[in-house]
Amino acid sequence: xxxxxxxxxxxxxxxxxxxxxxxxxxxxxxxxxxxxxxxxxxxxxxxxxxxxxxxxxxxxxxxxxxxxxxxxxxxxxxxxxxxxxxxxxxxxxxxxxxxxxxxxxxxxxxxxxxxxxxxxxxxxxxxxxxxxxxxxxxxxxxxxxxxxxxxxxxxxxxxxxxxxxxxxxxxxxxxxxxxxxxxxxxxxxxxxxxxxxxxxxxxxxxxxxxxxxxxxxxxxxxxxxxxxxxxxxxxxxxxxxxxxxxxxxxxxxxxxxxxxxxxxxxxxxxxxxxxxxxxxxxxxxxxxxxxxxxxxxxxxxxxxxxxxxxxxxxxxxxxxxxxxx
Amino acid sequence: xxxxxxxxxxxxxxxxxxxxxxxxxxxxxxxxxxxxxxxxxxxxxxxxxxxxxxxxxxxxxxxxxxxxxxxxxxxxxxxxxxxxxxxxxxxxxxxxxxxxxxxxxxxxxxxxxxxxxxxxxxxxxxxxxxxxxxxxxxxxxxxxxxxxxxxxxxxxxxxxxxxxxxxxxxxxxxxxxxxxxxxxxxxxxxxxxxxxxxxxxxxxxxxxxxxxxxxxxxxxxxxxxxxxxxxxxxxxxxxxxxxxxxxxxxxxxxxxx
Numbered sequence: 001x002x003x004x005x006x007x008x009x010x011x012x013x014x015x016x017x018x019x020x021x022x023x024x025x026x027x028x029x030x031x032x033x034x035x036x037x038x039x040x041x042x043x044x045x046x047x048x049x050x051x052x053x054x055x056x057x058x059x060x061x062x063x064x065x066x067x068x069x070x071x072x073x074x075x076x077x078x079x080x081x082x083x084x085x086x087x088x089x090x091x092x093x094x095x096x097x098x099x100x101x102x103x104x105x106x107x108x109x110x111x112x113x114x115x116x117x118x119x120x121x122x123x124x125x126x127x128x129x130x131x132x133x134x135x136x137x138x139x140x141x142x143x144x145x146x147x148x149x150x151x152x153x154x155x156x157x158x159x160x161x162x163x164x165x166x167x168x169x170x171x172x173x174x175x176x177x178x179x180x181x182x183x184x185x186x187x188x189x190x191x192x193x194x195x196x197x198x199x200x201x202x203x204x205x206x207x208x209x210x211x212x213x214x215x216x217x218x219x220x221x222x223x224x225x226x227x228x229x230x231x232x233x234x235x236x237x238x239x240x241x242x243x244x245x246x247x248x249x250x251x252x253x254x255x256x257x258x259x260x261x262x263x264x265x266x267x268x269x270x271x272x273x274x275x276x277x278x279x280x281x282x283x284x285x286x287x288x289x290x291x292x293x294x295x296x297x298x299x300x301x302x303x304x305x306x307x308x309x310x311x312x313x314x315x316x317x318x319x320x321x322x323x324x325x
Numbered sequence: 326x327x328x329x330x331x332x333x334x335x336x337x338x339x340x341x342x343x344x345x346x347x348x349x350x351x352x353x354x355x356x357x358x359x360x361x362x363x364x365x366x367x368x369x370x371x372x373x374x375x376x377x378x379x380x381x382x383x384x385x386x387x388x389x390x391x392x393x394x395x396x397x398x399x400x401x402x403x404x405x406x407x408x409x410x411x412x413x414x415x416x417x418x419x420x421x422x423x424x425x426x427x428x429x430x431x432x433x434x435x436x437x438x439x440x441x442x443x444x445x446x447x448x449x450x451x452x453x454x455x456x457x458x459x460x461x462x463x464x465x466x467x468x469x470x471x472x473x474x475x476x477x478x479x480x481x482x483x484x485x486x487x488x489x490x491x492x493x494x495x496x497x498x499x500x501x502x503x504x505x506x507x508x509x510x511x512x513x514x515x516x517x518x519x520x521x522x523x524x525x526x527x528x529x530x531x532x533x534x535x536x537x538x539x540x541x542x543x544x545x546x547x548x549x550x551x552x553x554x555x556x557x558x559x560x561x562x563x564x565x566x567x568x569x570x571x572x573x574x575x576x577x578x579x580x581x582x
Contacts, residue, residue, distance in 0.1 A: 071480070071489065073452070074462070096447070098481075102464050105452025108421060114543030115417055117447025129547065135341035136443075141549040146542065153447050182461040184491040187477075192485035204581070228582065236501075246467065246502050247481060252338065252443055253359050253501045261581045271339050278555065282579055284572065290560070300575050301558040308565035309572075316573050320582055 002035035002148070003089040007080065008053055009072070009099055013045045015053040017201045018095040020161035022154060023057030025122060026093055027164060030058075032124035035090070039168075040083065042076045044068060050170040056161055058168035063175055069186050073102035079175045081110040091128060092151040096256075097200055104153050106181065115151040116143055120158050120258075120279065128152060136252070136275040156200045157258030157279075196222075196248050197231040204230030205259045207250060207277070210237045211266020211287060211306065218243040220310040221265050227317040233257065235273045251276035265306050269294025286310070326377035326471060326493075328368040329433040331424065331451065332361040332396060333442050334389035341443075347546035348414050348539070351385070357392040360439030362506040364499035367469055368437050369400045369507075375471055378402035380431060384412065384423050390522060397517035398509030404520070405431070409527045414539025421453045423537065426530040428458065435476060436496040440465060451498040461491030467502035 006026040008019035015023075023039040030037035039057035041049055043065055050062040061083075067075035080103065084092070094104045096118065108115055120140075121131040130143050130152055199205055206228065208221035218238065225232045233250040234243070250257055252272040262280035267273060269285070269292055277283070278297055285298035286306045295301045302309065334355035336342075344350040357365070368379045381396045383389050384407040393404040407427050415423070428436065438451030455462035467486060468479040476495050479486040481502070509517070527534050535541065559575070561568050576582040 071464070071487070073464075077456070098465055101448050102452050102462070104447065105449030106456045106462065108417065108449055109453035109456025112418075115447070115449070116544050117417075117449065133552065134549075135343075136339065137552060138341070139343065139549045140552045141343075141347075142547045143544050144547055145544050150543065153449070181456065182459055182491070182495075184461045184463055184489050184495075186487050187490050188488040189482065190479075190485040190488065198483045246500065247483060253441070261576070261579075278552075282576075282581060283555070284575070285558070290562070295558055295560075297555040298558040299555075300572065301560045302568050302572060303560060303562045304565060304568055309568055312565055312569045313572055316569050317582060320573060320577075 002033050002091065003087070004029045004035060004037045004091045004093065005089045006037070006039045006057055007092055007094045007100070007103065008039055008041040009095060009097065010041060010043050010045050010049045013048055015041065015049045016095070017161060018097060018156045019053060020056045021156070021159050022093045022095055023053055024161050025154065025159045027057055028159070029091070029122060029124050029128065038089070040080065042079050043072065047172050050172070054168040054170050055163045058164060060168060060170045062170060062172045064172065071102070071184055071186060072099045073106055074181050074184055077103050077106035077110060078178050078181055081107060082175045082178050084111055084113070090149045093122070093154050094151055096153040096155045101153060104151055107151060113149055113151050114145055114147065115153070116145070117153045119152045119154040122152060122154065122158070133279060136271050137278045155256060155258065192245070196244060199231045199233050199248055199250065199255060199257050202231035203259055204228045204261045205233045205257060206230055206263045206265065207233035207235070207267055208238055208265050209235040209267030209273070212238070215243045217307065220307070220314070224263065224310055224314045224317070227314045227321070230259070230261070235267055264294055264298070265310060267294055268292045269297065326372060326375050326434045327380070327432055328372060328377065328435045328437060329380045329382050329428065329431055330361065330365045330368050330401070331436065331438045332365065332381050332383045332392065333358045334383060334385045334392040335443050338443050343549055347549060351388060355385070355388050355392055357395060358439055358442045360441055360499070360501065363501045363503045364437035364439050365396055365399065365401065366506040367499060367503040371469065371471065377434070380405060380433070382424070382427055382431065383407070384420060384427070386413070393522050394517055395509060397520045397522070398513040399507055400513060402520065404522045405525060406522055407525045407530065409534070411527055411534035411538045414542055415537045416542040416544055417447070417450060418543055419537035419541060421450060421457065423530070423532055424450065424454055425457050426532050427525060428454065430530060434493045436460070436494070438496065438498045440498055440500050451496055455496035461495040463489045463491055463495060464498040466497050466499045469497055469499065469503065
């Protein structure tokens with residue numbers, strides 16, 4: 001009977017949205033395969049976060065591990081490797097976040113498990129079949145393991161987090177005999193003023209490109225994102241110009257996101273940006289150039305001056321949200 | 326301070342395609358993966374300031390030579406190219422074994438790897454190499470500086486950045502924030518002509534050919550297809566007031582606001 005483990009992450013004492021998505025996916029795959037699902041939370045606050053995770057996955061294993069002075073993956077990976085050796089689960093679902101990719105990479109070195117990266121969807125057909133968007137979205141491929149085990153890196157938004165009919169149980173455990181990795185110390189954590197909301201977990205993202213002109217123009221993007229309750233994203237040109245941090249960059253050398261709504265402001269839609277956002281549910285583009293490449297993959301193309309449109313749109317959204325529209 | 330930069334030669338962005346056997350066609354023109362060039366640039370700056378040499382290590386087909394030649398022209402002292410017909414179709418496990426075996430024949434204080442590759446891999450090999458070699462792994466670096474007995478990086482976080490330290494040797498995975506790669510100078514290009522690109526076969530690094538390549542791959546592509554066409558966008562060209570009302574209607578209909 002195949003075992004599916006969702007490998008969770010904890011932020012601010014709670015499981016991340018991606019964790020709940022993975023727990024949901026593990027449950028769905030276990031149902032399809034006649035197997036069993038488990039959500040594994042490792043780290044500071046794992047036990048406290050386990051309750052919420054258990055609403056989505058049938059079985060949560062919480063491993064408390066204090067490692068505030070170490071990077072997350074350095075704490076999680078060796079403990080997970082020990083658990084994998086002990087229980088021999090067939091499949092691990094790991095989130096394609098920064099920490100998730102680090103965990104998966106370290107596990108690749110520590111264990112003999114095969115892996116598939118960039119999963120945008122996983123279905124069961126005699127084994128997990130992993131859908132991936134490759135080559136800048138020109139192709140959608142489906143891949144499978146040749147054997148009956150493996151790790152899958154799953155992108156945020158690949159599955160909708162859904163609570164199970166009944167909440168699952170929580171087991172807290174310690175992991176014995178851990179072989180720690182070569183030590184890296186976190187000597188300081190610097191918070192920079194104006195750090196923006198993370199885009200990986202956002203359902204709505206408002207992105208700004210070169211067309212916003214300058215930092216003041218980018219502030220209009222931020223205001224619309226605030227009104228919509230979303231996060232701001234940006235193209236590489238905007239990040240290079242210093243109008244927003246690298247953490248907000250969408251695209252080839254930035255992040256790949258899948259929000260329900262993406263509003264692209266002054267973004268031409270070059271391939272390097274397109275790859276990061278083309279699987280968004282709905283794309284609205286605001287651009288003065290009707291022939292910009294983004295018109296080829298937007299659902300709504302608004303041709304006009306974003307300095308006229310954005311403030312009015314922000315106001316209209318605020319009015320609507322306050323019940324005035 | 327000697328630095329080995331792991332570099333992947335990828336198809337020029339936008340020209341990628343699958344061959345008939347569902348493997349990435351690498352007979353097209355290849356270039357250095359973007360993220361790998363940022364780490365190469367940082368490695369060059371560090372050795373220029375603190376001494377030491379940069380060695381580029383790649384595993385890839387013969388057509389990876391151009392990317393290596395450019396790296397030498399940028400200022401790397403040496404390039405090592407693991408190339409062997411048996412490697413075609415290798416998965417990440419096999420690539421890991423090859424890199425680990427090749428690194429065992431090189432001397433270094435630091436190994437640099439780039440975040441993510443543009444041809445669809447996961448950005449996980451740096452971590453895997455570090456775990457296998459027992460090296461400290463420092464990732465998502467936006468700044469790298471040597472310490473008297475180690476290395477310090479700034480790791481990008483959601484709030485800002487974390488300051489990480491570890492003894493050397495260590496493996497650092499870097500991002501584009503390390504700085505724009507330089508263009509090779511004419512002098513650099515001339516000098517690169519006399520720098521050797523060493524080619525190593527699997528036998529040279531004592532890796533069994535049966536453990537790599539397509540036959541040994543632990544995953545396979547079942548099928549590929551073009552994604553459903555997006556677009557056919559509804560176009561609005563109206564004065565701002567009218568356009569805004571239409572945008573709000575559109576979002577309302579889709580229950581997005």
